[in-house]
Amino acid sequence: MSRLSVCFALLFTFIGLVPATASADDQRHILVLGRISDDPRSHYEQLKPLLDYVVPRMADVGIREGRVLMARDAQQMASYLRRGQVDWVTETAGTAMLLQQRGDAMPLLLTERDGVSRYRTVFFVRRDSGLKTLDDLRGRSVAFQNNASTSAYFVPAIELLRRRMALSLLLSPMDKPSGGTVGYVFARSELNIGAWVHKRLVDAGTMSDLDWDNPARLPASYRKDLDVIYMTEPVPRALEMVRGDLDPKVQARLREVLIEAAGDPLAREALQYFFHTTRFMPIDGETRRVLDGLRGGVVQVRAAVE
Numbered sequence: 001m002s003r004l005s006v007c008f009a010l011l012f013t014f015i016g017l018v019p020a021t022a023s024a025d026d027q028r029h030i031l032v033l034g035r036i037s038d039d040p041r042s043h044y045e046q047l048k049p050l051l052d053y054v055v056p057r058m059a060d061v062g063i064r065e066g067r068v069l070m071a072r073d074a075q076q077m078a079s080y081l082r083r084g085q086v087d088w089v090t091e092t093a094g095t096a097m098l099l100q101q102r103g104d105a106m107p108l109l110l111t112e113r114d115g116v117s118r119y120r121t122v123f124f125v126r127r128d129s130g131l132k133t134l135d136d137l138r139g140r141s142v143a144f145q146n147n148a149s150t151s152a153y154f155v156p157a158i159e160l161l162r163r164r165m166a167l168s169l170l171l172s173p174m175d176k177p178s179g180g181t182v183g184y185v186f187a188r189s190e191l192n193i194g195a196w197v198h199k200r201l202v203d204a205g206t207m208s209d210l211d212w213d214n215p216a217r218l219p220a221s222y223r224k225d226l227d228v229i230y231m232t233e234p235v236p237r238a239l240e241m242v243r244g245d246l247d248p249k250v251q252a253r254l255r256e257v258l259i260e261a262a263g264d265p266l267a268r269e270a271l272q273y274f275f276h277t278t279r280f281m282p283i284d285g286e287t288r289r290v291l292d293g294l295r296g297g298v299v300q301v302r303a304a305v306e
Helices: 002-027 040-061 074-082 093-103 150-162 190-198 248-261 265-273 285-304
Strands: 030-036 065-071 088-091 105-113 121-126 141-144 167-169 182-186 204-208 226-231 238-243 277-281
Touching (some): 030 040, 040 248, 088 105, 105 285, 141 150, 141 190, 150 167, 150 182, 150 204, 190 204, 265 277
Parallel strands (some): 030 065, 030 088, 141 204
Antiparallel strands (some): 088 238, 105 277, 121 226
Protein backbone atom coordinates (compact mmCIF):
# COMPACT_ATOMS: atom_id res chain seq x y z
CA MET A 1 0.00 0.00 0.00
CA SER A 2 2.90 2.33 0.79
CA ARG A 3 4.49 1.77 -2.65
CA LEU A 4 1.09 2.22 -4.32
CA SER A 5 0.58 5.52 -2.51
CA VAL A 6 3.98 6.76 -3.67
CA CYS A 7 3.19 5.79 -7.29
CA PHE A 8 -0.13 7.65 -7.20
CA ALA A 9 1.57 10.70 -5.65
CA LEU A 10 4.23 10.75 -8.38
CA LEU A 11 1.56 10.30 -11.08
CA PHE A 12 -0.54 13.22 -9.79
CA THR A 13 2.58 15.40 -9.51
CA PHE A 14 3.50 14.64 -13.13
CA ILE A 15 -0.04 15.27 -14.36
CA GLY A 16 -0.11 18.57 -12.48
CA LEU A 17 3.12 19.73 -14.13
CA VAL A 18 2.06 19.07 -17.71
CA PRO A 19 -0.49 21.92 -17.99
CA ALA A 20 1.88 24.36 -16.24
CA THR A 21 4.71 23.49 -18.64
CA ALA A 22 2.45 23.70 -21.66
CA SER A 23 1.12 27.04 -20.46
CA ALA A 24 4.66 28.42 -20.11
CA ASP A 25 5.47 27.26 -23.63
CA ASP A 26 2.29 28.86 -24.95
CA GLN A 27 3.31 32.22 -23.47
CA ARG A 28 6.40 32.38 -25.66
CA HIS A 29 4.37 33.62 -28.62
CA ILE A 30 2.87 36.51 -26.61
CA LEU A 31 4.54 39.92 -26.32
CA VAL A 32 3.37 41.70 -23.15
CA LEU A 33 3.65 45.49 -22.99
CA GLY A 34 3.49 46.95 -19.48
CA ARG A 35 2.75 50.37 -18.06
CA ILE A 36 2.51 51.78 -14.53
CA SER A 37 -0.86 53.50 -14.49
CA ASP A 38 -3.46 55.22 -12.34
CA ASP A 39 -5.75 55.40 -15.39
CA PRO A 40 -5.64 51.93 -17.04
CA ARG A 41 -8.43 52.53 -19.55
CA SER A 42 -6.84 55.68 -20.96
CA HIS A 43 -3.35 54.18 -21.07
CA TYR A 44 -4.63 51.00 -22.73
CA GLU A 45 -5.97 53.11 -25.59
CA GLN A 46 -2.56 54.75 -25.91
CA LEU A 47 -0.56 51.51 -25.81
CA LYS A 48 -2.64 49.07 -27.86
CA PRO A 49 -2.27 50.66 -31.36
CA LEU A 50 1.53 50.46 -31.27
CA LEU A 51 1.41 46.93 -29.88
CA ASP A 52 -0.92 45.96 -32.75
CA TYR A 53 1.58 47.48 -35.19
CA VAL A 54 4.60 45.71 -33.66
CA VAL A 55 3.25 42.16 -33.19
CA PRO A 56 2.72 41.19 -36.89
CA ARG A 57 6.25 42.36 -37.64
CA MET A 58 7.73 39.96 -35.08
CA ALA A 59 6.29 36.74 -36.47
CA ASP A 60 9.76 35.68 -37.61
CA VAL A 61 10.85 35.40 -33.94
CA GLY A 62 7.70 33.54 -32.85
CA ILE A 63 5.52 36.41 -31.66
CA ARG A 64 1.89 35.97 -32.70
CA GLU A 65 -0.07 37.86 -30.03
CA GLY A 66 0.23 41.03 -27.95
CA ARG A 67 -1.18 41.88 -24.54
CA VAL A 68 -1.14 44.92 -22.25
CA LEU A 69 -0.57 44.57 -18.49
CA MET A 70 -0.94 47.50 -16.10
CA ALA A 71 0.71 47.86 -12.70
CA ARG A 72 -0.39 50.19 -9.91
CA ASP A 73 3.19 51.21 -9.02
CA ALA A 74 6.88 50.52 -9.68
CA GLN A 75 7.04 47.79 -7.04
CA GLN A 76 4.30 45.78 -8.74
CA MET A 77 5.84 46.31 -12.20
CA ALA A 78 9.25 45.19 -10.91
CA SER A 79 7.59 42.01 -9.64
CA TYR A 80 5.97 41.42 -13.05
CA LEU A 81 9.37 41.82 -14.72
CA ARG A 82 11.17 39.44 -12.35
CA ARG A 83 8.46 36.80 -12.84
CA GLY A 84 8.52 37.12 -16.62
CA GLN A 85 4.94 38.44 -16.84
CA VAL A 86 5.94 41.60 -18.73
CA ASP A 87 8.38 41.76 -21.65
CA TRP A 88 8.46 45.45 -22.58
CA VAL A 89 7.79 48.55 -20.48
CA THR A 90 7.58 52.20 -21.53
CA GLU A 91 8.45 54.66 -18.76
CA THR A 92 10.06 57.96 -17.89
CA ALA A 93 13.76 57.75 -17.10
CA GLY A 94 13.63 57.86 -13.30
CA THR A 95 11.09 55.06 -12.97
CA ALA A 96 12.87 53.11 -15.71
CA MET A 97 16.08 53.16 -13.65
CA LEU A 98 14.12 52.03 -10.60
CA LEU A 99 12.81 49.09 -12.65
CA GLN A 100 16.35 48.26 -13.73
CA GLN A 101 17.50 48.22 -10.13
CA ARG A 102 14.52 46.33 -8.70
CA GLY A 103 13.21 44.32 -11.63
CA ASP A 104 16.38 43.53 -13.63
CA ALA A 105 14.96 45.44 -16.62
CA MET A 106 17.29 46.64 -19.37
CA PRO A 107 17.17 49.88 -21.41
CA LEU A 108 16.34 49.08 -25.04
CA LEU A 109 15.75 52.45 -26.70
CA LEU A 110 15.50 56.16 -26.02
CA THR A 111 12.02 57.56 -26.76
CA GLU A 112 11.55 60.91 -28.46
CA ARG A 113 8.20 62.60 -27.79
CA ASP A 114 7.00 65.64 -29.74
CA GLY A 115 10.46 65.86 -31.28
CA VAL A 116 12.23 66.06 -27.88
CA SER A 117 14.35 63.24 -26.47
CA ARG A 118 15.81 64.99 -23.41
CA TYR A 119 14.76 67.60 -20.90
CA ARG A 120 16.10 69.48 -17.88
CA THR A 121 14.67 70.27 -14.46
CA VAL A 122 14.28 73.92 -13.50
CA PHE A 123 14.12 75.23 -9.94
CA PHE A 124 12.15 78.45 -9.76
CA VAL A 125 11.12 80.99 -7.13
CA ARG A 126 9.21 84.25 -6.91
CA ARG A 127 11.28 87.10 -8.28
CA ASP A 128 10.80 89.08 -5.07
CA SER A 129 11.70 86.16 -2.76
CA GLY A 130 15.36 87.08 -2.35
CA LEU A 131 16.35 83.49 -3.20
CA LYS A 132 19.13 83.34 -5.80
CA THR A 133 20.79 79.90 -5.61
CA LEU A 134 20.00 76.33 -4.55
CA ASP A 135 21.97 76.87 -1.34
CA ASP A 136 19.41 79.52 -0.39
CA LEU A 137 16.78 76.74 -0.15
CA ARG A 138 18.13 75.45 3.18
CA GLY A 139 15.37 75.93 5.71
CA ARG A 140 12.88 76.62 2.90
CA SER A 141 10.14 74.63 1.17
CA VAL A 142 9.95 73.21 -2.36
CA ALA A 143 7.08 71.70 -4.33
CA PHE A 144 7.58 68.46 -6.27
CA GLN A 145 4.91 66.85 -8.47
CA ASN A 146 4.66 63.26 -7.18
CA ASN A 147 7.04 60.50 -6.14
CA ALA A 148 7.11 58.96 -9.63
CA SER A 149 8.05 62.10 -11.56
CA THR A 150 11.51 62.20 -13.10
CA SER A 151 11.78 65.94 -13.76
CA ALA A 152 9.75 67.10 -10.76
CA TYR A 153 10.95 64.69 -8.08
CA PHE A 154 13.83 62.31 -8.80
CA VAL A 155 16.13 64.74 -10.61
CA PRO A 156 15.65 67.74 -8.27
CA ALA A 157 15.86 65.53 -5.18
CA ILE A 158 19.10 64.01 -6.51
CA GLU A 159 20.50 67.50 -7.11
CA LEU A 160 19.72 68.63 -3.57
CA LEU A 161 21.17 65.45 -2.02
CA ARG A 162 24.30 65.88 -4.13
CA ARG A 163 24.77 69.21 -2.39
CA ARG A 164 24.42 67.50 1.02
CA MET A 165 21.05 69.10 1.66
CA ALA A 166 18.73 66.97 3.80
CA LEU A 167 15.09 66.70 2.69
CA SER A 168 12.08 66.43 4.99
CA LEU A 169 8.47 65.71 4.03
CA LEU A 170 6.01 68.45 4.95
CA LEU A 171 2.43 67.77 6.02
CA SER A 172 1.06 70.50 3.73
CA PRO A 173 2.18 73.61 1.84
CA MET A 174 1.50 75.56 5.04
CA ASP A 175 3.99 73.43 7.00
CA LYS A 176 7.53 74.67 7.57
CA PRO A 177 10.77 72.62 7.54
CA SER A 178 12.77 72.15 10.71
CA GLY A 179 16.38 73.17 11.12
CA GLY A 180 18.36 73.55 7.94
CA THR A 181 16.49 70.91 5.95
CA VAL A 182 14.71 71.51 2.68
CA GLY A 183 11.04 70.74 3.22
CA TYR A 184 9.18 69.20 0.30
CA VAL A 185 5.53 68.66 -0.53
CA PHE A 186 3.81 66.97 -3.48
CA ALA A 187 1.56 69.26 -5.52
CA ARG A 188 0.28 66.58 -7.96
CA SER A 189 0.41 68.81 -11.07
CA GLU A 190 2.63 71.41 -12.72
CA LEU A 191 -0.21 73.92 -12.54
CA ASN A 192 -0.41 73.48 -8.76
CA ILE A 193 3.37 73.80 -8.41
CA GLY A 194 3.35 77.14 -10.23
CA ALA A 195 0.34 78.38 -8.28
CA TRP A 196 1.80 77.43 -4.90
CA VAL A 197 5.04 79.29 -5.60
CA HIS A 198 3.21 82.28 -7.04
CA LYS A 199 0.89 82.48 -4.01
CA ARG A 200 3.87 82.10 -1.62
CA LEU A 201 2.56 78.83 -0.17
CA VAL A 202 6.01 77.31 -0.88
CA ASP A 203 9.34 78.99 -1.55
CA ALA A 204 10.36 77.10 -4.70
CA GLY A 205 9.02 74.79 -7.35
CA THR A 206 10.44 72.26 -9.79
CA MET A 207 9.35 71.09 -13.23
CA SER A 208 10.82 70.25 -16.62
CA ASP A 209 11.97 73.03 -18.92
CA LEU A 210 9.28 71.80 -21.35
CA ASP A 211 6.56 72.48 -18.78
CA TRP A 212 8.17 75.79 -17.81
CA ASP A 213 7.80 76.93 -21.43
CA ASN A 214 4.23 75.59 -21.76
CA PRO A 215 1.52 78.17 -20.88
CA ALA A 216 -0.95 75.34 -20.27
CA ARG A 217 1.28 74.05 -17.47
CA LEU A 218 2.58 77.41 -16.22
CA PRO A 219 0.33 80.38 -17.11
CA ALA A 220 1.99 83.60 -18.27
CA SER A 221 0.29 85.43 -15.40
CA TYR A 222 2.37 83.32 -12.98
CA ARG A 223 5.57 83.15 -14.96
CA LYS A 224 6.04 86.94 -15.18
CA ASP A 225 6.62 86.97 -11.41
CA LEU A 226 8.93 83.92 -11.31
CA ASP A 227 12.65 83.36 -11.90
CA VAL A 228 14.66 80.22 -12.60
CA ILE A 229 17.52 79.92 -10.10
CA TYR A 230 18.95 76.61 -11.34
CA MET A 231 18.72 74.25 -14.31
CA THR A 232 20.06 70.67 -14.23
CA GLU A 233 21.86 68.72 -16.93
CA PRO A 234 19.55 67.06 -19.47
CA VAL A 235 18.22 63.55 -18.89
CA PRO A 236 16.34 61.23 -21.28
CA ARG A 237 12.66 62.08 -21.53
CA ALA A 238 11.48 58.45 -21.76
CA LEU A 239 12.82 54.94 -22.29
CA GLU A 240 11.65 51.61 -23.63
CA MET A 241 12.75 48.85 -21.25
CA VAL A 242 12.74 45.05 -21.60
CA ARG A 243 13.05 42.34 -18.99
CA GLY A 244 16.61 41.14 -18.59
CA ASP A 245 15.97 37.52 -19.54
CA LEU A 246 13.89 38.21 -22.65
CA ASP A 247 14.96 36.06 -25.62
CA PRO A 248 17.81 37.99 -27.36
CA LYS A 249 16.18 37.35 -30.75
CA VAL A 250 12.92 38.91 -29.54
CA GLN A 251 14.84 41.86 -28.05
CA ALA A 252 16.75 42.46 -31.27
CA ARG A 253 13.65 42.26 -33.48
CA LEU A 254 11.62 44.53 -31.17
CA ARG A 255 14.43 47.07 -31.24
CA GLU A 256 14.57 46.92 -35.03
CA VAL A 257 10.81 47.27 -35.50
CA LEU A 258 10.57 50.26 -33.15
CA ILE A 259 13.50 52.10 -34.74
CA GLU A 260 12.05 51.57 -38.22
CA ALA A 261 8.55 52.69 -37.17
CA ALA A 262 9.38 56.40 -37.52
CA GLY A 263 9.89 55.92 -41.24
CA ASP A 264 6.75 53.86 -41.81
CA PRO A 265 3.55 55.78 -42.64
CA LEU A 266 1.54 52.84 -41.29
CA ALA A 267 2.98 53.52 -37.82
CA ARG A 268 2.27 57.24 -37.74
CA GLU A 269 -1.09 57.10 -35.97
CA ALA A 270 0.05 54.42 -33.51
CA LEU A 271 3.11 56.50 -32.59
CA GLN A 272 0.93 59.55 -32.03
CA TYR A 273 -1.29 57.58 -29.64
CA PHE A 274 1.85 56.29 -27.91
CA PHE A 275 2.36 59.46 -25.83
CA HIS A 276 3.08 61.56 -28.97
CA THR A 277 6.18 59.56 -29.83
CA THR A 278 8.06 60.81 -32.89
CA ARG A 279 10.77 58.16 -32.98
CA PHE A 280 12.77 55.59 -31.02
CA MET A 281 16.54 56.11 -30.85
CA PRO A 282 19.54 53.90 -30.02
CA ILE A 283 21.13 54.51 -26.63
CA ASP A 284 24.61 55.96 -27.13
CA GLY A 285 27.53 56.13 -24.70
CA GLU A 286 26.67 59.57 -23.34
CA THR A 287 23.08 58.51 -22.65
CA ARG A 288 24.33 55.41 -20.82
CA ARG A 289 26.59 57.61 -18.68
CA VAL A 290 23.64 59.83 -17.75
CA LEU A 291 21.45 56.80 -17.01
CA ASP A 292 24.13 55.25 -14.78
CA GLY A 293 24.24 58.46 -12.73
CA LEU A 294 20.47 58.69 -12.63
CA ARG A 295 20.13 55.08 -11.49
CA GLY A 296 22.51 55.66 -8.59
CA GLY A 297 20.68 58.85 -7.68
CA VAL A 298 17.26 57.19 -7.73
CA VAL A 299 18.53 54.50 -5.34
CA GLN A 300 19.88 57.23 -3.05
CA VAL A 301 16.55 59.09 -3.09
CA ARG A 302 14.64 55.93 -2.19
CA ALA A 303 17.07 55.24 0.67
CA ALA A 304 17.67 58.75 2.06
CA VAL A 305 14.39 60.55 1.38
CA GLU A 306 11.69 57.88 1.53
